[in-house]
Amino acid sequence: xxxxxxxxxxxxxxxxxxxxxxxxxxxxxxxxxxxxxxxxxxxxxxxxxxxxxxxxxxxxxxxxxxxxxxxxxxxxxxxxxxxxxxxxxxxxxxxxxxxxxxxxxxxxxxxxxxxxxxxxxxxxxxxxxxxxxxxxxxxxxxxxxxxxxxxxxxxxxxxxxxxxxxxxxxxxxxxxxxxxxxxxxxxxxxxxxxxxxxxxxxxxxxxxxxxxxxxxxxxxxxxxxxxxxxxxxxxxxxxxxxxxxxxxxxxxxxxxxxxxxxxxxxxxxxxxxxxxxxxxxxxxxxxxxxxxxxxxxxxxxxxxxxxxx
Numbered sequence: 001x002x003x004x005x006x007x008x009x010x011x012x013x014x015x016x017x018x019x020x021x022x023x024x025x026x027x028x029x030x031x032x033x034x035x036x037x038x039x040x041x042x043x044x045x046x047x048x049x050x051x052x053x054x055x056x057x058x059x060x061x062x063x064x065x066x067x068x069x070x071x072x073x074x075x076x077x078x079x080x081x082x083x084x085x086x087x088x089x090x091x092x093x094x095x096x097x098x099x100x101x102x103x104x105x106x107x108x109x110x111x112x113x114x115x116x117x118x119x120x121x122x123x124x125x126x127x128x129x130x131x132x133x134x135x136x137x138x139x140x141x142x143x144x145x146x147x148x149x150x151x152x153x154x155x156x157x158x159x160x161x162x163x164x165x166x167x168x169x170x171x172x173x174x175x176x177x178x179x180x181x182x183x184x185x186x187x188x189x190x191x192x193x194x195x196x197x198x199x200x201x202x203x204x205x206x207x208x209x210x211x212x213x214x215x216x217x218x219x220x221x222x223x224x225x226x227x228x229x230x231x232x233x234x235x236x237x238x239x240x241x242x243x244x245x246x247x248x249x250x251x252x253x254x255x256x257x258x259x260x261x262x263x264x265x266x267x268x269x270x271x272x273x274x275x276x277x278x279x280x281x282x283x284x285x286x287x288x289x290x291x292x293x294x295x296x297x298x299x300x301x302x303x304x305x306x307x308x309x
Contacts, residue, residue: 004118004140004207007089008232012057012258018249018296019289020091020234021052022265023061023080027069029270031277038072041065045080048269051282053085055289058118060234060263063094081115089117091234091261095144097122097129104132111136118142120211120234123195130202137205140232145199145223146192148213148237156192157219192219196226209234212252214243214262221251229254232261238288239267245288249295255303257296264288 012018025041025048034040034047049059066077081090092114096106110119110133118140121130133141146156189197199208210227212220214237224233233252237243245262252260268288272280 001138003138004089005230005232007087007117008057008140008261009258011088014087015054015056015289016293017055017057017289018253018258018260018262018292019056019285020058020060020261020263021048021056021268021285022093022236022263023048023059023269024065024265025061025269026065029273031273031275033275038069038076041069041073042076042079042083044269045076046083047278048281049080049083049085051278052268052285053088055282055285056088058089058091058261059084060091060093060265062265063092078114089140090115091118091120091140091142092116093120095120095122097125099125100128100132103129107132107136111139118209120144123198127198127202134202134205134207137207140207140209142209142211142232142234143195143199143202145195145210146212146216146219148215148241148243152213152216156190156195158191160189160191160194193222193226196223199231200227203231206230211236213237213241214245214248214252215241217244217247217251220248224252224254224260229256230259232259234261234263236263236265238262239264245291246295249292250299253296253299255299257299260296262288262292 023045025044027041030040030044034043061077061080063077066073084090092110110116119133120142121133123130123143130141146152196210199210202208209232210223211234212223214235235248235252238245238248248262249260268281268284271284
């Protein structure tokens with residue numbers, strides 16, 4: 001049994017890439033010459049995959065773009081996943097989160113019907129809404145932590161008070177606090193950092209990751225420091241949403257420049273609406289792949305330099 005993380009690392013090494021192409025395929029935006037019915041989306045997706053499969057570490061179809069088309073769309077989503085080479089992981093972006101027995105059905109749908117290698121999930125309902133996904137030990141589960149939408153700070157960046165702050169070196173942080181400022185600092189955290197800590201607790205099968213938007217670079221850096229070297233972080237928001245690629249790779253990758261999955265959707269797949277769109281898609285994907293790997297390489301070089309001093 002190959003796990004999601006193993007498959008991800010093999011694909012990243014094979015293609016020398018930490019680029020994930022998002023397949024957010026909209027019938028209104030794809031090239032007209034492919035057609036105007038739902039089947040045109042499948043043609044489009046296959047063309048994108050053929051043009052980029054040697055440039056990516058993963059693909060991320062967003063289920064909403066397919067579910068909106070009804071039964072045809074669900075079939076096209078399954079066929080799209082089937083068109084992706086077996087050695088490239090598929091992250092199904094559907095942000096599910098529900099009570100346990102319902103979550104179990106969502107997990108079965110994602111992993112057994114659609115054949116995805118990983119999913120995105122919403123942690124708002126707590127551990128029992130995530131557990132059915134985590135129980136598929138060979139699959140990946142990306143927990144929403146800091147999203148790239150404009151109103152994410154309404155909840156995710158709010159401060160929360162801990163009933164029992166986690167101990168540091170076996171001592172309660174509250175017992176060590178000597179000032180009101182220290183007491184406040186050690187008894188509170190942001191919601192997103194609490195989610196990151198929970199994700200670490202839930203990671204008994206080494207198959208949990210986080211979703212952190214490139215539009216929050218300082219938060220991304222804090223989260224990577226919190227979760228350590230091994231946990232994958234899925235980073236949307238580069239490109240059309242304005243996230244800075246260099247900051248995303250620097251802050252989101254581990255000390256080797258790895259495990260930061262940089263997702264780009266619109267910035268690649270809609271780069272050309274004419275008959276030559278495949279060439280444009282490939283050119284854009286290569287540009288992003290090379291830019292990501294340049295930052296990753298620089299980070300690895302800095303690590304080696306520090307090790308040798």
